[in-house]
Amino acid sequence: MQKRKLGKSNLEVSAIGLGCMGMSFSYGPPKDIQEMTALLGAAIDRGVTFFDTAEVYGPFTNEELVGEALAPFRGQVVIATKFGFDINPNSDPRGMTGAPGLNSRPEQIKQAVEGSLKRLKIETIDLLYQHRVDPNVPIEDVAGAVKELIQSGKVKHFGLSEAGVQTIRRAHAVQPVTALQSEYSLWTRTPEKEVIPTLSELGIGFVPYSPLGKGFLTGKMDESTTFDSSDFRSTLPRFTTEALKANQALINLLSSIAERKEATPAQIAIAWLLAQKPWIIPIPGTTKLHRLEENIGAVSVELTPADLGEIDDAAAKIAVQGARYPEKLEQMTGR
Numbered sequence: 488m489q490k491r492k493l494g495k496s497n498l499e500v501s502a503i504g505l506g507c508m509g510m511s512f513s514y515g516p517p518k519d520i521q522e523m524t525a526l527l528g529a530a531i532d533r534g535v536t537f538f539d540t541a542e543v544y545g546p547f548t549n550e551e552l553v554g555e556a557l558a559p560f561r562g563q564v565v566i567a568t569k570f571g572f573d574i575n576p577n578s579d580p581r582g583m584t585g586a587p588g589l590n591s592r593p594e595q596i597k598q599a600v601e602g603s604l605k606r607l608k609i610e611t612i613d614l615l616y617q618h619r620v621d622p623n624v625p626i627e628d629v630a631g632a633v634k635e636l637i638q639s640g641k642v643k644h645f646g647l648s649e650a651g652v653q654t655i656r657r658a659h660a661v662q663p664v665t666a667l668q669s670e671y672s673l674w675t676r677t678p679e680k681e682v683i684p685t686l687s688e689l690g691i692g693f694v695p696y697s698p699l700g701k702g703f704l705t706g707k708m709d710e711s712t713t714f715d716s717s718d719f720r721s722t723l724p725r726f727t728t729e730a731l732k733a734n735q736a737l738i739n740l741l742s743s744i745a746e747r748k749e750a751t752p753a754q755i756a757i758a759w760l761l762a763q764k765p766w767i768i769p770i771p772g773t774t775k776l777h778r779l780e781e782n783i784g785a786v787s788v789e790l791t792p793a794d795l796g797e798i799d800d801a802a803a804k805i806a807v808q809g810a811r812y813p814e815k816l817e818q819m820t821g822r
Contacts, residue, residue: 504538506696511549516717539668540568550568551606568607568614570600592621627657633645637662649819669682695760724809725808730808744797750785751781757788
């Protein structure tokens with residue numbers, strides 16, 4: 488497995504990480520703990536060293552799973568987690584019922600970190616993200632609280648998720664930001680306008696989540712695909728029957744390149760991301776070993792400048808249909 492560094496930081500991780508959310512949360516019922524523990528071990532065996540979780544996934548159960556499964560590999564892996572939601576038993580972070588409020592008050596951050604450290608069975612969090620920007624708390628206060636946690640040895644690196652460029656700049660001025668995590672893929676290219684140039688200027692790494700478009704870019708879905716009510720995608724405008732049908736043009740593009748490269752559409756989608764910048768580290772999530780191996784295989788797919796030009800030209804002619812989130816969740820991004 489190739490390694491990459493997150494921006495100018497000294498944080499070096501595998502070129503592809505593993506998003507762990509779906510093992511416990513959001514994509515249907517929670518998966519079997521033994522099976523997911525085995526999958527996390529298999530990822531390490533194949534060279535993955537970067538694992539992504541959050542206190543809100545579950546809530547809490549995903550951190551517990553990751554903490555238990557990775558306990559034998561301390562020192563070999565980098566674990567990223569997130570704070571920023573007011574978690575209570577009646578809230579649903581996916582916005583299906585009442586979405587939890589955002590809460591990034593400094594005292595809340597410190598309390599969240601204590602909980603994460605216990606569940607993850609670690610003494611220091613490698614990378615701590617603010618999950619969503621809280622409009623009620625100045626980002627300087629958030630960055631200051633994380634700075635104190637770094638000084639006390641409880642956190643090593645500070646990250647932001649789905650933040651806008653002004654927020655990134657203001658946070659970075661208080662405590663250097665190691666990584667931004669936001670959605671980025673061939674069907675969500677918003678970060679290219681302002682975010683990626685800003686990250687490049689400031690030396691901040693980029694961790695795209697949903698690099699496979701929440702499964703769509705694998706080419707395994709069409710307009711007949713349906714989702715259980717416990718699956719987050721059942722609430723997303725981009726996964727309606729009409730949108731799935733309209734967006735097949737992207738799959739046709741990926742499939743044609745994949746055939747030529749003796750790869751799969753998913754591998755082309757991830758290879759395309761890896762080719763954008765050397766400090767981009769996608770974190771595809773999966774609960775299946777064959778998918779994990781397929782995703783890791785993307786590291787070996789080489790896209791030439793001509794391939795990338797062809798993909799960009801063709802993708803520019805495809806208008807992706809459907810918003811990526813319902814309005815309430817979309818409002819939490821880009822602040």
